[in-house]
Amino acid sequence: MDQRLTSRAEKKSQQADPPGQISAGKARGTSSVIGLLVKIVALGTIIGLAVMLTPALISTQQWGFLAVIWGVVIVLAVTYASRRFVPAKYLVPGTLLLVLFVVYPILMTFQLSTTNYGDGTRTTKEVTVSRIIGNAAQQVQGARTFELSVGSEGTATSGPYTFLLVDTATNDVFAGTPDGLSELDPGAVPIEGGTITAAEGFTLLDRRQINEFSQQGGDLEGFAVPTDDGVITAQGFSAVELFSPLEYDEAADTITNVETGVEYTPVQSGDRKFFTSADGERLSDQSWGENVGMNNYVRAFTDPRISSDFVGIFIWTLVFAVLSVGTTFALGLFLATVLNDARVRGQRAYRSILLLPYAIPGFIALLVWSSFFNSEFGLINNLLNLDINWLGNPFWAKVAVLMANLWLGFPYMFLVCTGALQAIPSDYKEAASLDGATGWTNFSKITFPLLLVAIAPLLVSAFAFNFNNFNAIFLLTEGGPFSPDNPTAGGTDILISYTYRLAFGGGAQQIGFASAISVILFIITGVLAALQFRATRALEEVG
Amino acid sequence: MRTRTTRTTVRSFAVVASVSFLLTGCSGGGGETTSADTTATTAAAPAAGESAAPAVRGDEDLIIWAEPPRVEYIQKIADVFAEENGITVGVQGIVNPRQEFITANSAGNGPDVIAGAHDWIGQLVQNGAVDPLQLSPDDLAGYSETAVDASTYESQLYALPYMVESVALYCNTEYAPDTYASIEDVVAAGQPAVDAGTLDLPLILQQGELGDAYHMQPLFTSAGGYIFGRDAEGNYDPTDLGLNKPESIAAAEKIASLGETGADTIRRSISSDNYLSLFTEGRAACMVSGPWALPDVQEALGENYSIQPVPGFAGMQPAQPFMGSQGFMVASSGENKAFAQEFVANGVNNEEAMQILFEASNQPPAMVSVREGVTDEDVLTFATAADQGAPMPALPAMAEVFAPLGQAWSAIVGGADPTETMNQTSETISQAIAGQ
Numbered sequence: 001m002d003q004r005l006t007s008r009a010e011k012k013s014q015q016a017d018p019p020g021q022i023s024a025g026k027a028r029g030t031s032s033v034i035g036l037l038v039k040i041v042a043l044g045t046i047i048g049l050a051v052m053l054t055p056a057l058i059s060t061q062q063w064g065f066l067a068v069i070w071g072v073v074i075v076l077a078v079t080y081a082s083r084r085f086v087p088a089k090y091l092v093p094g095t096l097l098l099v100l101f102v103v104y105p106i107l108m109t110f111q112l113s114t115t116n117y118g119d120g121t122r123t124t125k126e127v128t129v130s131r132i133i134g135n136a137a138q139q140v141q142g143a144r145t146f147e148l149s150v151g152s153e154g155t156a157t158s159g160p161y162t163f164l165l166v167d168t169a170t171n172d173v174f175a176g177t178p179d180g181l182s183e184l185d186p187g188a189v190p191i192e193g194g195t196i197t198a199a200e201g202f203t204l205l206d207r208r209q210i211n212e213f214s215q216q217g218g219d220l221e222g223f224a225v226p227t228d229d230g231v232i233t234a235q236g237f238s239a240v241e242l243f244s245p246l247e248y249d250e251a252a253d254t255i256t257n258v259e260t261g262v263e264y265t266p267v268q269s270g271d272r273k274f275f276t277s278a279d280g281e282r283l284s285d286q287s288w289g290e291n292v293g294m295n296n297y298v299r300a301f302t303d304p305r306i307s308s309d310f311v312g313i314f315i316w317t318l319v320f321a322v323l324s325v326g327t328t329f330a331l332g333l334f335l336a337t338v339l340n341d342a343r344v345r346g347q348r349a350y351r352s353i354l355l356l357p358y359a360i361p362g363f364i365a366l367l368v369w370s371s372f373f374n375s376e377f378g379l380i381n382n383l384l385n386l387d388i389n390w391l392g393n394p395f396w397a398k399v400a401v402l403m404a405n406l407w408l409g410f411p412y413m414f415l416v417c418t419g420a421l422q423a424i425p426s427d428y429k430e431a432a433s434l435d436g437a438t439g440w441t442n443f444s445k446i447t448f449p450l451l452l453v454a455i456a457p458l459l460v461s462a463f464a465f466n467f468n469n470f471n472a473i474f475l476l477t478e479g480g481p482f483s484p485d486n487p488t489a490g491g492t493d494i495l496i497s498y499t500y501r502l503a504f505g506g507g508a509q510q511i512g513f514a515s516a517i518s519v520i521l522f523i524i525t526g527v528l529a530a531l532q533f534r535a536t537r538a539l540e541e542v543g
Numbered sequence: 544m545r546t547r548t549t550r551t552t553v554r555s556f557a558v559v560a561s562v563s564f565l566l567t568g569c570s571g572g573g574g575e576t577t578s579a580d581t582t583a584t585t586a587a588a589p590a591a592g593e594s595a596a597p598a599v600r601g602d603e604d605l606i607i608w609a610e611p612p613r614v615e616y617i618q619k620i621a622d623v624f625a626e627e628n629g630i631t632v633g634v635q636g637i638v639n640p641r642q643e644f645i646t647a648n649s650a651g652n653g654p655d656v657i658a659g660a661h662d663w664i665g666q667l668v669q670n671g672a673v674d675p676l677q678l679s680p681d682d683l684a685g686y687s688e689t690a691v692d693a694s695t696y697e698s699q700l701y702a703l704p705y706m707v708e709s710v711a712l713y714c715n716t717e718y719a720p721d722t723y724a725s726i727e728d729v730v731a732a733g734q735p736a737v738d739a740g741t742l743d744l745p746l747i748l749q750q751g752e753l754g755d756a757y758h759m760q761p762l763f764t765s766a767g768g769y770i771f772g773r774d775a776e777g778n779y780d781p782t783d784l785g786l787n788k789p790e791s792i793a794a795a796e797k798i799a800s801l802g803e804t805g806a807d808t809i810r811r812s813i814s815s816d817n818y819l820s821l822f823t824e825g826r827a828a829c830m831v832s833g834p835w836a837l838p839d840v841q842e843a844l845g846e847n848y849s850i851q852p853v854p855g856f857a858g859m860q861p862a863q864p865f866m867g868s869q870g871f872m873v874a875s876s877g878e879n880k881a882f883a884q885e886f887v888a889n890g891v892n893n894e895e896a897m898q899i900l901f902e903a904s905n906q907p908p909a910m911v912s913v914r915e916g917v918t919d920e921d922v923l924t925f926a927t928a929a930d931q932g933a934p935m936p937a938l939p940a941m942a943e944v945f946a947p948l949g950q951a952w953s954a955i956v957g958g959a960d961p962t963e964t965m966n967q968t969s970e971t972i973s974q975a976i977a978g979q
Contacts, residue, residue: 119645119666119669119670119939120669120670120939122645122649122670122671123649123670123671127671128671131671131875134674134675135668135674135675135697135699136699137675137677138677138698138699139677139679145679207628207629207630207881207882207885208604208629208630210881211604211879211880211881211882214880214881215878215879215880216651216876216878234881234884235676235677235884235888236881236882236883236884236885236886236887236888236889237881237885237889238885238888238889240677242677284668284697285665285668285669285939286668286669286670286671305974367816370816371816371817374812374814374816374817375811375812376810376812376813377812377817377821391752392752392811392957477752478753480752480753480950481752481753481953482753482950482953482954483954484950484951484954484959484963484964484967484968485967485971486971487946487947487950487951487968487971488971501946508666508939508942508943509642
């Protein structure tokens with residue numbers, strides 16, 4: 001949890017610093033020429049870059065990005081080239097970065113959530129149809145195989161091309177073009193190492209050239225020689241006679257197996273379509289990408305598998321986040337308060353030791369904790385002579401997760417509490433003591449409220465973080481334990497680990513659906529955080 | 544939550560990112576402008592434009608992606624092929640190559656050849672990421688039948704197998720010196736030492752709290768259970784889910800008898816985290832595990848170990864562990880398909896290349912003639928164990944099986960009712976497959 005929070009804390013403190021207006025004013029006087037040069041170079045570079053990118057974007061027809069890039073360039077040029085818009089000079093970079101790193105990913109996620117993108121739907125329908133037909137191509141009984149040379153009637157790069165083939169079984173030689181196969185005179189073509197090495201009227205291609213021209217868009221891509229039994233196509237530097245029983249009729253949108261006569265038409269199944277026969281047999285597991293509108297959201301709210309577990313998991317997620325923040329804050333604050341007392345000797349040593357869990361990478365710590373909780377061989381049961389099935393019992397698994405998270409999280413709270421405590425002027429306490437306040441009254445009436453003013457925003461972000469603390473759950477329990485009647489929702493699953501399993505399961509990726517869940521989680525977390533910030537504003541008024 | 548971006552978005556992202564670099568350079572002052580400019584140019588260049596994607600294709604004439612530990616020996620045959628064809632061949636080690644490959648291939652910047660396990664094939668075909676290989680039956684006659692069976696999906700060959708693997712039974716010869724005909728004999732061999740307190744348990748079969756369907760498979764099949772049936776052509780049939788069939792329920796009951804409320808041999812406290820240390824520390828007589836455990840076992844026990852195929856239950860069927868086959872596949876959108884097809888169909892598909900692969904990897908070869916020259920008994924045992932196994936189904940539906948079935952084993956080992964558990968699990972899995 002910690003790095004994100006620290007960086008947020010740092011940002012906060014940076015924002016709190018007043019911008020150095022005086023020094024900036026001075027600098028403007030002395031180095032205005034350099035400033036101007038820098039400005040010109042920078043703006044020039046930006047415009048130059050936009051110009052440079054424009055042809056590439058036009059050629060790939062990315063109009064949206066072309067518009068965005070030139071929009072950004074115009075905004076920057078207007079803002080920095082003129083002497084007006086001084087506030088904008090400070091706001092524009094931050095706003096653009098916000099758009100880039102926050103708004104843009106959210107929009108992309110939302111866009112993805114309206115598609116069925118995932119395993120089996122990564123390709124377009126056109127590609128899917130050609131793959132299905134291609135994957136059905138087989139060498140029929142008695143199919144011939146050939147050693148392949150490719151000849152060009154013009155220069156090597158111009159074509160037209162001809163397959164010069166040597167039958168591997170009979171050593172008969174053939175010339176093959178898209179028009180058909182014709183036999184060559186064996187005496188006319190020299191054969192070396194099984195392949196034709198020269199032919200009258202042809203320039204022979206070397207292997208590199210064959211490879212190059214077979215690439216996407218090359219003249220040899222999809223080059224096929226029709227025969228009575230199918231087609232001869234290249235397989236590397238050999239050629240085989242293949243036959244695919246499948247044919248696609250674009251007008252009727254059906255794939256027909258010409259051997260069996262079975263027709264396959266697209267039939268909707270879940271969020272995608274499969275080519276399916278009249279009696280329900282699927283031709284292939286391959287489907288294709290489509291826009292599905294709001295269907296992923298509808299599914300998230302109506303799928304009985306999800307809705308039946310959702311409430312319970314949502315409550316546990318709240319409990320987990322609240323208790324994680326509560327326990328770490330309580331322990332951190334307690335230790336910070338105790339060690340903040342000037343009478344404690346060796347403060348530094350204690351503090352260093354208490355920060356140790358913070359210094360160990362969370363991934364490793366969680367995996368080690370997971371082995372501590374082993375019921376038979378784990379450290380905790382062995383040391384304390386307990387017989388608790390920590391990770392196998394839903395209640396104890398929850399306790400185990402909270403314990404490990406407490407260990408991981410308290411040093412951070414200890415750290416920020418120590419800092420906040422030291423920032424509270426000691427005069428307040430002395431004044432209260434003079435008025436007769438005891439230690440506890442002092443703490444609860446003076447120190448704690450003042451501390452909360454500084455800490456409350458961090459508690460909110462810690463809550464938001466723990467609400468989506470995937471690592472703590474997944475590395476410790478993987479969401480388990482599970483009961484056999486419901487292997488999708490485990491005893492310690494929080495929303496994020498639960499939806500991760502739903503979306504990615506064992507291996508099948510439903511990225512469109514996962515994006516929809518992400519958007520929903522984003523909204524839930526955002527609403528909760530907004531409510532909490534509203535609550536903390538009340539605190540500040542107290543302070 | 545991870546979201547994967549399409550090629551367009553990735554490229555666009557690079558373009559927008561380049562603007563942001565400039566912004567940074569602009570607000571940071573003149574000194575940074577040059578470096579920011581360079582970064583932006585690289586990021587926006589069309590060839591390297593997908594810099595935001597984690598795995599990026601190298602620029603050799605032929606690119607092979609493989610899991611990092613396999614790069615070393617694949618590079619050896621790649622070098623031979625490179626020399627024969629006068630081209631450069633690059634072997635890139637990719638963490639999680641299966642997903643990276645699917646993503647990169649659909650974005651058009653993937654490798655030409657992918658080296659991977661046969662059980663990826665279903666998902667790769669589902670995503671249109673690999674092309675079938677057109678090899679003649681003569682070509683395939685030289686390979687172990689199980690390996691060819693494993694590499695065949697929907698009656699098409701998609702991978703050229705070079706290596707096979709499966710679990711076998713390791714025994715610590717100090718406590719279990721013999722070859723055992725049944726799993727009961729294995730347990731009986733270690734039991735006296737357990738009773739005397741010198742061992743913790745007679746047999747390690749890792750399950751953990753979430754269960755482990757992979758390691759349970761030998762016992763499940765021996766007791767008569769099955770996951771997917773096969774159709775007339777020998778392809779696994781996703782509509783024939785066997786988990787709630789009487790024979791599978793009987794098998795679950797047999798497994799329950801070894802669980803915590805039965806003989807207490809199979810325990811949830813033994814997981815992938817601690818199985819190996821328990822065995823190497825000499826706290827168990829035998830262990831079901833794969834060749835990956837061998838180096839640690841050799842180091843800890845020296846000569847005092849033996850390996851044999853996992854035996855079945857006494858008087859029941861032979862145990863059929865999940866067999867895995869490593870092979871080379873041709874990417875559907877590779878840039879250099881001709882070289883890729885040549886590499887798989889001729890470059891690797893010969894005894895010399897397979898011999899090189901074996902010598903460099905010391906893993907059970909898929910080619911039968913290479914096995915004849917193998918003298919390492921452990922390698923031969925693992926090869927035999929793999930041949931006796933059944934290929935792990937490569938169906939995409941299999942992805943919906945592992946987690947729920949594992950959880951079912953965990954529950955059954957912990958004392959849950961086998962009939963009820965298997966029925967519920969079967970119901971869950973068939974629903975998940977239908978919703979796929």
